Amino acid sequence: MNLPRIGLTTLVALAFGLAVTSFVSSGTLLSLFTQAIIYAIFAIGIGVLLRQNGMVSFGHALYFGGAGYGIGILLQAQLMPAELAIVLTLVGLTALAFVIGLIIVRVPGIAFGMLTLAIGQMAFLMASRARGVTGGADGMNIDWPSTLFGLSQSVLLKPAHMFLLCWSVLVLVLFALALLLRSRFGSITEAVRDNEERARFIGITTLLPRASVYALSALVTGVAGILSSLNTGFVSPENLHWSLSGMTLMMVVVGGARALWGPALGAVVYFLFKDILGDYATHWMSIFGLALISVIVFSPHGIAGALQRLSTLGKRGAPLPAAARPAQAH
Amino acid sequence: MLAINLFNGLVYGALLIVMCSGLALIYGLRRVVNFAHGSLYMMGAYLGYTISTQSNFWVALLAAPAVMALVGVLLDRYCFRLLQDREPLTVVLVTFGLLLIIEDLVVSVWGKSNLSVPAPELLNFSLELFGAQLPAYRIAVIFVGAAVALGLSLWLRYSKAGLFVRAASTDPVTTSMQGVNTDRLSAGVVGLGTALAGLAGVVAAPFLSLSPSMSADVIIDSFVVVVIGGLGSLAGAFIAAMVLGMVQAIGAVYLPDAAVLLPFVLMIAILIWKPSGLAGSRT
Numbered sequence: 001m002n003l004p005r006i007g008l009t010t011l012v013a014l015a016f017g018l019a020v021t022s023f024v025s026s027g028t029l030l031s032l033f034t035q036a037i038i039y040a041i042f043a044i045g046i047g048v049l050l051r052q053n054g055m056v057s058f059g060h061a062l063y064f065g066g067a068g069y070g071i072g073i074l075l076q077a078q079l080m081p082a083e084l085a086i087v088l089t090l091v092g093l094t095a096l097a098f099v100i101g102l103i104i105v106r107v108p109g110i111a112f113g114m115l116t117l118a119i120g121q122m123a124f125l126m127a128s129r130a131r132g133v134t135g136g137a138d139g140m141n142i143d144w145p146s147t148l149f150g151l152s153q154s155v156l157l158k159p160a161h162m163f164l165l166c167w168s169v170l171v172l173v174l175f176a177l178a179l180l181l182r183s184r185f186g187s188i189t190e191a192v193r194d195n196e197e198r199a200r201f202i203g204i205t206t207l208l209p210r211a212s213v214y215a216l217s218a219l220v221t222g223v224a225g226i227l228s229s230l231n232t233g234f235v236s237p238e239n240l241h242w243s244l245s246g247m248t249l250m251m252v253v254v255g256g257a258r259a260l261w262g263p264a265l266g267a268v269v270y271f272l273f274k275d276i277l278g279d280y281a282t283h284w285m286s287i288f289g290l291a292l293i294s295v296i297v298f299s300p301h302g303i304a305g306a307l308q309r310l311s312t313l314g315k316r317g318a319p320l321p322a323a324a325r326p327a328q329a330h
Numbered sequence: 331m332l333a334i335n336l337f338n339g340l341v342y343g344a345l346l347i348v349m350c351s352g353l354a355l356i357y358g359l360r361r362v363v364n365f366a367h368g369s370l371y372m373m374g375a376y377l378g379y380t381i382s383t384q385s386n387f388w389v390a391l392l393a394a395p396a397v398m399a400l401v402g403v404l405l406d407r408y409c410f411r412l413l414q415d416r417e418p419l420t421v422v423l424v425t426f427g428l429l430l431i432i433e434d435l436v437v438s439v440w441g442k443s444n445l446s447v448p449a450p451e452l453l454n455f456s457l458e459l460f461g462a463q464l465p466a467y468r469i470a471v472i473f474v475g476a477a478v479a480l481g482l483s484l485w486l487r488y489s490k491a492g493l494f495v496r497a498a499s500t501d502p503v504t505t506s507m508q509g510v511n512t513d514r515l516s517a518g519v520v521g522l523g524t525a526l527a528g529l530a531g532v533v534a535a536p537f538l539s540l541s542p543s544m545s546a547d548v549i550i551d552s553f554v555v556v557v558i559g560g561l562g563s564l565a566g567a568f569i570a571a572m573v574l575g576m577v578q579a580i581g582a583v584y585l586p587d588a589a590v591l592l593p594f595v596l597m598i599a600i601l602i603w604k605p606s607g608l609a610g611s612r613t
Binding site: 056103104106107108109110111113114115117118119121122125126129242243246249250253283284285286288289290292293296297300 | 363412413416418419420422423424426427428429430431433434435438546550553554557561587590591593594595597598601602605606607
């Protein structure tokens with residue numbers, strides 16, 4: 001995509017969010033959307049790692065729950081305004097992820113995934129046990145101040161406003177990622193992903209780009225964690241648990257990680273289906289397991305991959321004579 | 331205190347040996363890290379519960395692994411074989427889907443409440459060893475672990491099928507060119523690995539209670555073991571299982587607050603030192 005098109009898509013997407021809030025008045029529906037969108041951002045974090053690094057993380061809940069705990073602890077200490085605490089949490093998480101990344105991206109293939117699982121589970125156990133700081137297994141409430149970025153809490157926490165906030169963050173995250181990955185950084189990480197050895201031969205240091213992608217994906221996931229802690233005002237060890245990482249990874253796979261927006265689509269599909277199923281949701285695990293296996297087997301690049309294939313088919317499927325095209329353009 | 335903890339560490343290590351030998355065998359032949367292995371263990375444990383309430387524990391000890399072996403053969407035939415040309419990562423995700431399905435199935439059939447299986451009469455006594463009362467059942471578990479480790483090592487080392495398994499783990503294509511039916515071999519090995527998961531479940535039932543979370547607890551420790559040992563290496567897994575059991579036991583005495591973290595610290599340290607695990611290069 002070229003620059004004007006990215007910019008235009010972003011504006012249209014932002015306007016779409018506004019339109020949704022003016023047409024949908026049901027608070028429960030908007031809350032459902034909000035939740036879906038928070039997980040969409042979480043999934044984009046995992047998706048970026050998979051897309052740019054070819055690596056699968058089974059432990060990204062570390063950065064989702066970690067953001068919640070980070071902000072919760074900083075706000076509890078009452079040392080700084082909440083806005084600064086948000087920034088500090090995100091910077092801290094990114095730095096932490098970069099250091100972890102420097103160590104673990106050297107481990108090849110599936111062992112990397114298992115290592116992320118172990119690190120994530122370690123954080124889960126620590127948070128469940130450190131009762132004094134984190135409230136242990138009961139979780140902790142997050143004392144947001146009465147105003148945030150000049151908006152009072154009662155305004156911010158209205159379903160429509162919360163939705164609009166999360167939606168705009170989602171769009172801006174996608175916009176920023178699209179811009180970043182068009183740059184040299186994007187090409188380098190793709191070169192390293194496709195063939196690390198060859199990338200080294202042409203003089204690219206491969207460790208730093210991979211660790212940076214890992215840190216970037218942690219940052220995106222951390223943003224989702226902050227939004228979730230704002231939305232619910234609460235964080236518990238469940239937000240760090242590996243089953244959450246696994247579930248979100250599934251959303252990424254179902255959505256398809258080839259496109260940046262694929263994981264977000266997967267998350268939205270996940271939440272909408274779960275809601276539609278309603279009464280059958282006791283067997284939700286089986287249904288999602290089956291859906292997952294079918295997607296992997298029949299459409300390895302997920303829903304996004306299938307959509308992209310359809311759209312190229314559509315373009316080829318309506319053949320215009322070469323001579324007719326310029327005439328149509330006028 | 332330390333003696334009892336070390337003993338319990340041995341028991342847990344033995345259980346992990348039974349679990350992880352299945353994981354390692356399946357990885358060796360199919361290059362699949364089976365996320366559903368913990369659920370298969372759970373399924374074995376619940377099957378064992380039903381069979382032992384209908385008849386007795388000893389029947390369960392034989393029948394549940396037999397049923398699980400069949401499940402394993404079907405799993406290989408209708409899942410791993412069909413997906414063998416796909417990227418390893420895709421197959422891993424498919425096993426994650428299977429995990430969700432099996433867990434839901436188990437909860438639907440047996441419910442969410444905790445169940446327990448009494449230790450068999452024959453082993454329902456304790457021995458006084460090293461100044462501590464040790465339940466005979468747990469001593470028997472150590473023997474089961476040792477028997478599985480010894481049996482598998484001898485089988486792989488000295489039987490013809492074992493030779494084929496070792497060959498196919500090293501290079502499946504060349505092995506099948508030499509006239510070995512690797513598909514049938516894989517079905518057998520995945521069946522064996524799944525049966526071992528079931529066996530671990532039945533054996534664990536009398537000393538760990540049955541609950542829907544039992545699979546998650548053990549699968550993460552098993553992953554730690556196979557990663558420390560080197561994916562696909564049986565000997566590595568045996569050593570790592572015992573090391574893990576011991577580390578947890580000693581940690582529980584000297585570092586009670588951090589004991590649960592020790593396996594992960596150990597895993598991270600070993601992977602930084604040797605990225606492909608203790609036993610080497612098969613990743």
